Amino acid sequence: MTNVNPNFVLMVEDLTVSFDGFKAVNGLSFEVEPNECRVMIGPNGAGKTTVLDLICGRTRATSGSVRFKGKELLTMREDQIVLAGVGRKFQTPSVYEDLSVFENLELSYPRGHSVFGSLFFRRDAEVKTRIAEIAETIFLADLLDEKAAFLSHGQKQWLEIGMLLIQDPELLMLDEPVAGMSVAERKKTAELLNRIIDHRSVIVIEHDMGFVEDIATRVTVLHQGQTLSEGSMERVKNDPKVIEVYLGH
């Protein structure tokens, strides 16, 4: 392909998905640069979560192209996309409630992903050290043996972020990482995310404008499955179209 820019981590071109004729995402194009933190905002139903679903293969696109470091993702299986280096956090915390925090992190450790790899997976010092490190980062070092079911909502969100961190993806996609958190948890999470996004590309969906301003390199405003506006937070905030459909009310 001639128009593949190797400088972009992710290139989304003319991405469209139609559910029974309703185009949830309609001809969307955008690029994500290395180390960029792209925040997607937009009113409910704008197609933000669907965009993430399309990139990570959870929903199959109707047409268009999603290239990650030049590799087409739309034809790959979810687990192959993950192993290629794309991590995804869901909107509601999805952790393995019946397993301990340690085991949750261990399952995300990037080794032994095949059937026999996992059958003969050894919990060696390297794994333990890495898990301890991550647990420290996500404020759960003291809760490693706690069952995930007994964690608070905020702690579950952190755990899921930790599960992504241990995968060490080049592109991290977070769907409303601070939703439903207390003020104190929100602050800690912002601090955590700031540390995480330092050396990787991130796409975040978020409604909390203060939080967005804090972390965003660039902002994309989605409306009815299309880009309404794109640019720095400053620019987007003052865009009359954005004020009308989203920020104004």
Place this chain on the structure above:
Amino acid sequence: MLIDRKSRFLTREEMIGFAILAVVIFLVLPLALDTFRLNLFGKYLTYAFVAVGLVLCWGAGGILSLGQGVFFGLGGYGMAMFLKLEASTPEATAIQSTPGIPDFMDWNQLTALPWWWEPFHSLAFTMIAVVIVPVAVAFIIGVAMFRRRVGGVYFAIITQALAAILTILIIGQQGFTGGLNGITDLRTLKGWDIRSDEAKEILYFVNGALLFACLFVAQYVRRSKLGRLLIAMRDQEDRVRFSGYDVASFKVFVFCLGAAFAGIGGAMFTLQVGFMSPTLVGIVPSIEMVIFAAVGGRLSIIGAVYGTLLVNWAKTTFSESFPELWLFGLGALFIAVVMAFPNGLAGLWSEQIMPRLRKRTGGGNGAPASPAPVAGLSEVRKAAAE
């Protein structure tokens, strides 16, 4: 509280559980029962292979198969074909119009052995086929279903249909399979009379040893990362997928493993009982096997063995005295398990009896009975570390 996160093969409690089961199977039952009853318990234990497989598939992986009788049957028929061929020497079948083929073939006007019966002249082939054929069938079903993300109730119904299909096929193809009567009149294994009391006792112990081998394999799988992945998949399939695992291949693996266990159980059934018939393949036995696992506790491999023994012992006892009431009893038992003790006997043990015992002996601070419907491995391990 000191916890080391070594993934030990057996915790202290599991070790005791295995030891007690070994004593029951290898000492108590052989000493307490006469050969006839021991052989009966040997038969029950062959169902336990299936129940252990179901604990992995259903209890750990959330894959409920209502067609395990298919795999039990395939293993059983494989062994029966070998034994039948050995019993059908030209001398023994001299009165047939075609000597040297199994009697039921002769009755159905077959004049030559079907080609797919030929390899079952070899014991080595048979022993491999007893495992490989069920695994191959499970693999095909598993790939077809799990790749398309068919799961839950739909999967259960399809496996149920398979059990029905195989039964109909076996009954319909009388000349090749022995039909409704099955394959009967099996006598010797490489010249060794399997009908003698001595043989029955030896086979009982062989069966017990194989069951323990399967239990150890199952335990290894549960203690491996794969075992934890199965639990994770049961709860958050999508999260597992988006952690970079091909969920379908894990399901296929565990389904195949369950089928392998069932196949071995089926072969041992044939050896101990001396026949194989479609009544052990169909819907009813398949569901009964799920009940064995449920009664024993679908999360506990050892529980599954006790569940199988208990239900079958009850079945034999009750149907000797009140034959018409047994099916109602079985239904009531299943309802009781679902309503009152969803984790079966193993759940009763770990949630009710163990904490009390611990309190009485003053052993530590008494791990709280697990409030969640699932006693996770982590909890068991924690309890052991205290």
